[in-house]
Amino acid sequence: MTRHAYITDLSDTEFLRLAPHLPRPSPLGRPRLHPIREILDATFYVLRTGCQWRLLPHEFPPWSTVYYWFRRWRLDGTWERLNRELRERVRVAAGREPQPSAAILDSQSVKTTSVGGVRGYDGAKKLSGRKRHVLVDVLGLVLRAKVHSAALQDRAAVSLVLTGIDQQIPRLAHLWVDQGYTGTGKDWIERELGWSVAVVKHPPLPRGEWVPHGDVTHPETVWFTWERLPRAKKAFRGVLPRRWAVERTFSWFGQSRRLSKEYERLCQTSESVIYAVMTRLMLRRLARV
Numbered sequence: 001m002t003r004h005a006y007i008t009d010l011s012d013t014e015f016l017r018l019a020p021h022l023p024r025p026s027p028l029g030r031p032r033l034h035p036i037r038e039i040l041d042a043t044f045y046v047l048r049t050g051c052q053w054r055l056l057p058h059e060f061p062p063w064s065t066v067y068y069w070f071r072r073w074r075l076d077g078t079w080e081r082l083n084r085e086l087r088e089r090v091r092v093a094a095g096r097e098p099q100p101s102a103a104i105l106d107s108q109s110v111k112t113t114s115v116g117g118v119r120g121y122d123g124a125k126k127l128s129g130r131k132r133h134v135l136v137d138v139l140g141l142v143l144r145a146k147v148h149s150a151a152l153q154d155r156a157a158v159s160l161v162l163t164g165i166d167q168q169i170p171r172l173a174h175l176w177v178d179q180g181y182t183g184t185g186k187d188w189i190e191r192e193l194g195w196s197v198a199v200v201k202h203p204p205l206p207r208g209e210w211v212p213h214g215d216v217t218h219p220e221t222v223w224f225t226w227e228r229l230p231r232a233k234k235a236f237r238g239v240l241p242r243r244w245a246v247e248r249t250f251s252w253f254g255q256s257r258r259l260s261k262e263y264e265r266l267c268q269t270s271e272s273v274i275y276a277v278m279t280r281l282m283l284r285r286l287a288r289v
Contacts, residue, residue, distance in 0.1 A: 003059035006041070007048075008044045008047075008049070008280075009041045009045075010041060010044070010283065011287060014283040015037055017089075017283055017286045017287060018040075018086075018279075018283055021081075021085050022036060022082075023076075033061075038060065039061060039065065039066055039069045042060035043069070043070050044276070045057075046066070047256045047259075047273060047276055047277055047280070048255075048257065048280075049257055050260060053066065053067045070276075071269075074268060074269060079272045079275040079276050079279065080271075080275050082276075082279045083142060083278050083279055086279055087137075087141045087143075087278075087282060089282075089286060090139070090141060090282050091137070091139065091141070093286065093289045094139065097171065099169050099171045100143070100169065100171065100172060101171045101172060101173055101174065102172070102173070102174040102175070102176070103135050103136060103138075103175055103176070104135070104136050104137075104138070104176045104177075104242055104243065105133070105134075105135050105158075105161065105162075105175055105176070105177050105246075106134065106136075106177070106178060106243070106246040106247070106250075107131045107132065107133045107154050107157070107180070108131065108250050109122045109124075109125040109129060109130075109150050110127075110130055110132060111127050111128065111261050111262065112130055112261065112262040113261055115263060115264070115265050116265055117262075117264065117266060118148065118267055119150065120150045120151025120152065121150065121151055122150035127150065129150045129261075129262055130149060130150050130262045131150045131154075131157070132145065132146075132253070132270070132274065133145070133147070133157055133160070133161045134249060134274070135161060135165065136249050140246065140249040140252070141249075142249065142274060142275070142278045143165070144168075145274040146160055146161045146267075148160060148267060153180070154181055155180060155181050155183055155184050155186075156185070158184075158185040158188050159188055159192070162189065166193050166194075172193075173194075174196045174198070175189060175195050175196070175197050175198070176198050176242040177197060177200070178199065178201065179199060181199070198242075200240050200243045201240070202238075202240065205232050207228060207229060208226055208227055208229050209226075209227060210224045210225070210226055210227075211224065211225055256273075256277045259273060259274070259277065
């Protein structure tokens with residue numbers, strides 16, 4: 001069936017960049033009824049628009065076929081591998097080494113829906129849902145994604161996110177984090193991975209000031225008292241160095257409606273959605289090279 005192209009469809013150039021990294025079809029069994037490019041176009045449509053699998057437009061292959069391949073690639077790690085291999089190509093195209101030597105770690109708390117699955121209450125953000133923990137390089141490209149209950153504090157989730165990452169990316173030696181990882185989180189990274197950790201934060205706001213009293217023309221009569229300043233209103237205090245890269249990554253997630261909330265029952269499915277979204281984003285970059 002011929003159809004008009006959606007803006008989520010892969011262009012010819014994008015598919016040529018992706019094709020060498022796709023799993024080879026098995027020589028055994030029944031041949032594929034639908035081309036893998038149509039399966040990918042349908043998958044990226046679901047991720048970008050946020051529609052349910054069963055509501056996939058009829059001009060795409062059957063929804064059960066599309067979901068079968070998405071689930072199969074989640075189970076065998078294909079989405080994570082595509083993210084890794086395309087990330088290395090994007091980094092080389094940007095004039096960098098394939099593997100980074102420094103990274104940024106941060107989390108994003110997101111509400112869940114009534115679909116069920118793991119969830120918890122994040123007291124800091126005052127929401128019930130899950131946390132998306134991502135490790136990104138200085139370009140904002142995802143090195144690793146872990147989704148878990150929002151009740152788990154950032155410092156407590158460090159081992160869950162970073163265990164084994166030093167073997168996958170041996171060049172990593174430095175990490176930028178926010179104040180949520182101070183204490184046990186920072187200590188675990190330095191002890192178990194041997195990395196240096198920099199906590200990036202705004203300078204503290206002044207809480208008070210010394211106020212002079214008396215006749216300032218006669219210094220011997222001047223005396224001072226400490227007076228507390230009124231509580232400052234919450235306002236944007238500027239972009240933090242390095243931390244802005246991971247915040248931009250979270251904004252990339254927001255452009256795909258499937259990531260506007262946690263719609264998935266399994267945390268592993270949410271992680272695969274993140275890798276698939278980043279795969280689509282990196283293909284656009286590679287197509288412009």
